[in-house]
Amino acid sequence: MKVALVTGSSRGIGRGIADLLSENGWETVYSGTKTERPGDLAPERDWCPLDISVPADRERALGHIQTKYGRIDLLVNNAGVAPLKRGDLLEMTGESYDRVMNINLKGTLFMCQLFAREMLSERERGLPGWGPRIVNIGSMSADTSSISRGEYCISKAGVGMVTRLFADRLAPEGISVFEIRPGIVDTDMTRGVHEKYAALIEGGLLPIRRFGQPLDVARMVLACAMGYLDYSAGQVLDCDGGFHLRRL
Numbered sequence: 609m610k611v612a613l614v615t616g617s618s619r620g621i622g623r624g625i626a627d628l629l630s631e632n633g634w635e636t637v638y639s640g641t642k643t644e645r646p647g648d649l650a651p652e653r654d655w656c657p658l659d660i661s662v663p664a665d666r667e668r669a670l671g672h673i674q675t676k677y678g679r680i681d682l683l684v685n686n687a688g689v690a691p692l693k694r695g696d697l698l699e700m701t702g703e704s705y706d707r708v709m710n711i712n713l714k715g716t717l718f719m720c721q722l723f724a725r726e727m728l729s730e731r732e733r734g735l736p737g738w739g740p741r742i743v744n745i746g747s748m749s750a751d752t753s754s755i756s757r758g759e760y761c762i763s764k765a766g767v768g769m770v771t772r773l774f775a776d777r778l779a780p781e782g783i784s785v786f787e788i789r790p791g792i793v794d795t796d797m798t799r800g801v802h803e804k805y806a807a808l809i810e811g812g813l814l815p816i817r818r819f820g821q822p823l824d825v826a827r828m829v830l831a832c833a834m835g836y837l838d839y840s841a842g843q844v845l846d847c848d849g850g851f852h853l854r855r856l
Contacts (some may be wrong), residue, residue, distance in 0.1 A: 611677045612833065613637045613669065614686030615660055616721065618646045620795035621745065622821025625684055625829045626653075635677060639669065639687075660687050660715030666722055674726070679735055682833050683723045686745040688712045688763070690797050694756040702776075705759045712763035713770070716744060720774045720785075727783055734782060739782065743832050744771045746789045748848045750757065764789075768844070775842030784841065786832045791848025793820040815850030 611634070618640035630636045630653065632692040637654045641644070645655035654676070658669045673680050689711050691704050720742060724813050747764040754761055768787060775785035791814070792798060792805050798819075811818055819844040831837060832845075846852040 612682035614684040622686040624826040628826035661710040708759040713766040779841040
């Protein structure tokens with residue numbers, strides 16, 4: 609039995625990741641900030657309410673996994689939010705900055721810390737088949753300026769460093785850490801600017817001229833989960849239709 613926790617998996621990219629892991633034999637814990645499980649989540653799927661910005665929620669999610677499964681083999685830090693309102697960088701508020709950073713960056717960092725400690729504890733207990741991994745879902749916004757949502761860009765740049773730090777710390781311990789950077793993915797987060805992005809894609813912004821889909825990201829996570837990339841540490845995997853090529 610292999611056990612995975614996917615944060616922010618009630619819909620969108622996280623849901624695609626959790627579904628693909630489940631379809632490939634993983635005991636997958638779905639999670640989101642709402643107490644009630646999503647109505648379209650199959651009854652046999654495990655649901656754990658989790659707001660990663662709340663320390664007690666993080667501890668409760670770990671306790672749920674310890675009690676029900678006794679192990680964690682994969683942590684996928686997918687949960688994240690965009691600013692409630694896009695706007696001029698010069699008008700960004702402290703409240704908006706704090707909200708985005710507390711979830712996207714601080715929450716991700718301390719999820720990594722908490723679950724890395726548990727993973728190391730499991731090794732010390734001699735857990736059979738031990739070989740856990742952590743995958744952080746970043747964004748092409750980590751190194752792409754988007755001045756109408758600066759707090760989001762800053763948070764995702766921070767996730768990049770969180771990944772590097774934990775990869776450095778955990779690689780000698782036998783735990784692989786990766787970052788996947790989605791590009792323009794067709795989800796609720798991009799729905800409000802769908803027409804804008806569609807025009808840019810059609811105009812040649814991406815070498816692969818289509819929106820990304822949650823399944824595209826999920827397949828990269830599965831590759832990490834299966835150990836196919838384990839001779840890497842802190843590897844950034846661009847899932848962006850070629851946006852990162854920086855073409856002339």
